[in-house]
Each structure stands twice: as structure tokens, then as C-alpha cells.
Amino acid sequence: MPAYLIVHADRRGDDPLIEDENLTVEFDAHWVTFSDAAGPCFVAPREGIRAVVRVDPEEDPLHEGPAPQKE
Secondary structure, eight states: OOOOEEEESSOOOOOOOOEEETTTEEEEEEEEEEEEETTEEEEEEEEGEEEEEOOOOOOOGGGOSSSOOOO
């Protein structure tokens, strides 16, 4: 599921994480716009954002591949 961490330029620690199955992000000269299937859902001024980081879930190595079969 797409998820983005929005790192604020001025604050530390209160950075929102936005996630949605159909989430997209668009950057223009002044705004960062996050949209889902219904349309824009979060808009922030670019000057107030230090970074937008894509956060992908970590793969769990214990659950990779098919389960072992009984003999």
C-alpha cells in the first residue's frame, strides 16, 4: 500500500504519514498534493516541507515463499 512520510521543514517529530491503496503524490511550483480515488485528500505548501519520503513495508524474511509441506 503506498505510504508517504511528510517531513516538515520547521518541526521535528510531528510528521504525518499518509497511506491509501490508491494514493498518488504530485509536486508543482508551490504545492504538494496527495490524491486518492476520490480526489485530492491532503495539500501542503512546498516551502513548509523538508522532504516527502515513500515508505514501503519491510518484507518479513520469516514469511517469504510458500509454507513448508508435511511429509
